[in-house]
Amino acid sequence: MTTPANTGSALWSAQAHMPSVLGRQLVIARGEGNYVFTTDGQRLFDGTAGLWHANIGHGREEMAEAAAQQMRTLETYHVFGRYLNDRAVELAEKVASLSPIADAKIILNSGGSDSIDVALKLARRYWQLQGRPEKTMILSRDLAYHGLHAYGTSVAGLDFNREGYGTDSLVPDTARFDTHDIEQVRRTVAEIGPHRIAAIIAEPVQGTGGVIPPAPGYLEGLQQIADEHDILLILDEVITGFGRTGHWFAAQRYGIRPHIIAMAKGISSGYSAVGGIIVAPEVWAPFYRTGAPIYRHGTTYSGHATSAALALKNIEIIEREGLLDRVLHLEGVLHAELDALAGDDRIEETRVAGLLGGIQLRPELSAERVTDAMVDEGWIARPLRGNVVQISPPFTTTDDELRGIVAATVSALDVVAADAKADSLAVAR
Template sequence: MGLVQGMQTMVVKGEGAYILTEEGSRLYDASATLWYANIGHGDARVVEAAADQMRELETFQTWGGFLNPRAAELADRLSERHAPFPDSKVLFGAGGSDAAELAFKLARLHWQRKGAHEKRTILSRENAYHGLHAFGTSLYGNNDMRSLYGGGNLIPDTGLISRDDIEAVRRQVLEIGPERIAAIAAEPVIGSGGVHPPADGYLEGLRALCDEFDMLLIFDEVISGFGRTGEWFASDHFGVQPDMTMFAKGITCGYFPLGGLFVSRKIWEPFWSEDPEFIYHFGVTYSGHATGCAVALKVLDILEEDRLLPRVKHLGTRLANGLREQVAAAPGVKTARSVGLIGIVELSDGIDARAVSLVMRSSHGVLARPLGTTAIALAPPFISTEAEIENLIDALSTAPASAPASS
């Protein structure tokens, strides 16, 4: 096999909450790879559902008057049983970045249809991450990372608002002019930007501002959706209802690339009139992919039949207690926090997260993702046992002090 640039670990197999490497290591997947292996690896029920669908019809386009049964079934099930708000419609893409692009384009088109052509600006929070398509890159909440793509915004009329201070957000909205703002986008729990739960009253404040100034509120639940906080959506957890919700990772748990968008009535209804003046032209080659939708349907079955959301609440309480009582007080740790089964450990100055991650592998058999060089991200699979959560807490409590100091 040809060499790949950089240090690489070859992962050759997945078994439940564990991955196996080419060298023979068996590691607990404490970050659910990139936040998505919620039901674990290698679940035969999902494999069989995908194979059965491929034998019947792998997929066919959902353009030009065509549809497939699995896409229709999944859209109906999501709208009727799992939507974060009532009376929703669903649009599909191939992942979270597609979902973001879908939402932001639709937000602008919504106001264009209403004749408010000046309402084009999309705002996101500091530390936000909404994928790496053009809109997502423009709304990246990390200026240093945006500079990797040439600096500035790839798409004009995009900008950042305060992550936690709702009064600062109000001032920013008034400075820009609410008559120019189409939507505010927010991850209810910021994920890749550092696992930041919302400040008290922040999400409620965003909802109130959007209502007051006639702006759309878009939630990015690509990470938090489908159970990560212990509820189907983090909007349920925090009791705040958006106008659109992006989803991806948890809908298929890594078994197939799929993402999409829940859309509220006030946005979708004009497109469903008998003779709509505007048609929303958005789709990618694999929108509504039949096999992907079959996988998603089986994942939803598993989440319900195996009662994994109550399990997340139970394990999430143990994780939160362990982070607060043990990890946060451990040498080399600055702070630790979590919501449900998503968390982070921020390390003391001079301690490199990459080195800590390697110590966790060797000492406890735990694979945890460094978030940059200063923190360890956590997203345990929903199928984890209490013993595995305990081992994770032990690893996080001891590895920072054992890791070599950064130079």
């Protein structure tokens, strides 16, 4: 086999078609507020908050100070067995106090994909402990994204994240259900048999699938199905948790009572690799009784002390600066800006939920080309499944910056549409 002549850096990029990105990669060297800077000096507005996570913006000095202070005291100590560290305990108590689940227990780990794995394993282990070993099926939504560990890959509703591994599902006993129609969901549950279903997992607002808010009554319908059929309801709030919808958790915005919430990203605004799950008492209690088995979870950096210190400081900043209210204000601004695009026939649909926005373009106008053109003008957006341009900037974004990125999207669309028309004319000749 011949090795390609130009393979670029030794770093193999994530989620990248490598032949397409070689020679086009942007190396980010610095962040400040709502902007990042490349190694060649280009200043870019971070219109996606990194991967949905840079909620308090970049380069916060007090975050650096919090990390340095914690490292001088105790960089970390594991939380296995009888050992704990004080910052992990403090973070768990803080998250429990913000949670929509009363009397919750918190499992900490290193990120969103970890959180999905530990949540879905717990769902199956719970039913085994309840003497119902037939309840192994995990149901997820079409177009869902739940990370890329084995469980996350297996429950993905995006086929491109599932294909090519030699089997339909890396972890057995998974199935998908309709993203919009709750009656279709009921039919799927009936066909599989509710007595076989351990859990339903859903993003309250689908992110990577194309910024898709829930249809009216949909999440309430999932709640009802779970309650009626003795099924655990798991909300994947890796994106929506810690303020992205204007509430600490989207479960609070939509009035849902999950058994487990998966979290990551916004818990630290990306200043540390931390995630975890929030567990309702009916699920954790059987593991706390005398004679209970061990739930075999835990990674080396579960409850990492410095990560916990950074997450605590991040939450403090969100509270101190009133950033949840800021998100609700910016949601109104984003709604107004995207609603103003309603007459543009190049746009099929716009969607907003909190500070999550999506602009779905007509198929012939590539969202990838639009976002590339935006970078040239100093704005970062991201193309998503369904030919959608994602807009989800930091909570610290100004009204003018939010209006600016929407205007930049339209300007880039003008360029791409003109190029497409020129290409069409050239073919016609």
